[in-house]
Amino acid sequence: MATFKGFIIIIMSAVLVNNYVLQKFLGICPFLGVSKKLDQATGMSIAVIFVMILATAVTWPIQHYLLDAYSMGYMQTIVFILVIATLVQFVEIVLKKYIPGLYESLGVYLPLITTNCAVLGVTILNIDSSYTFWQSIMNAFGSGLGFFLAMVLFAGVRSRLESANPPEAFKGLPITLVSAAIVSVSFFGFAGLVENLFA
Numbered sequence: 001m002a003t004f005k006g007f008i009i010i011i012m013s014a015v016l017v018n019n020y021v022l023q024k025f026l027g028i029c030p031f032l033g034v035s036k037k038l039d040q041a042t043g044m045s046i047a048v049i050f051v052m053i054l055a056t057a058v059t060w061p062i063q064h065y066l067l068d069a070y071s072m073g074y075m076q077t078i079v080f081i082l083v084i085a086t087l088v089q090f091v092e093i094v095l096k097k098y099i100p101g102l103y104e105s106l107g108v109y110l111p112l113i114t115t116n117c118a119v120l121g122v123t124i125l126n127i128d129s130s131y132t133f134w135q136s137i138m139n140a141f142g143s144g145l146g147f148f149l150a151m152v153l154f155a156g157v158r159s160r161l162e163s164a165n166p167p168e169a170f171k172g173l174p175i176t177l178v179s180a181a182i183v184s185v186s187f188f189g190f191a192g193l194v195e196n197l198f199a
Contacts, residue, residue, distance in 0.1 A: 007138045009194055010131075014142025016190040020118045021150040023187060027118030031150060032176065034109045041155040042148075043102045044109060047091055049144030051113055052122050055084050056140035059123045060133050080123050081114075088114045118147060154183055 020026045027048075034044045059080050067073050092110055095103040103110065113119060122143045126136035157179050166175045 010135055010138045011142035013194045014139050015146040017194050019146040019150060019187055020143050021147055022184040026121040027116050027147060030109060030116055035151055035154040035158055038155045040105050041151040043106055045148035045151045048113060048147050051087050051091055052119055052140040052144045054087050055119055055123050056126055056136050058083050060136050063127050080120055084119050085114045
């Protein structure tokens with residue numbers, strides 16, 4: 001039961017309190033680039049969740065049984081980027097074969113998962129936080145859900161922005177960045193939530 005409670009705390013923390021996009025500011029490129037349409041934001045988020053979990057499942061053993069065992073910790077970033085790039089290629093092949101519509105709609109943004117610093121950030125911070133394998137998987141899942149939540153919320157905000165008429169100086173990217181900042185600030189309200197719920 002304590003393990004289950006620990007997993008819930010990790011997931012809730014990753015989704016709301018330590019959201020990788022809105023609190024740690026990782027993964028901003030797809031957050032701003034793919035959040036114009038809800039279907040694209042959803043498809044990208046599902047792909048990112050899958051890659052985060054898979055990357056964590058592969059990088060955690062590599063770190064503990066290869067890099068740490070042979071004192072090659074300095075290779076962590078390079079090895080993790082190579083693993084993530086390989087996994088993204090795998091996801092791209094699967095989407096192209098089985099979900100061509102989503103593959104076409106994501107376009108250039110799908111290969112950008114390789115450079116999505118949220119994915120790399122999750123894998124490295126799992127190691128830095130000294131999580132066990134299953135805690136790392138839960139953190140990756142929660143972080144992916146947090147990414148999904150941020151993308152869907154911001155897609156809704158951006159759909160409202162299209163019908164808005166901001167001042168000329170704010171049209172385009174400026175109003176998008178201001179809106180992103182307001183959405184990010186709203187997540188500060190979740191600070192302390194997990195500690196209070198599970199104290």
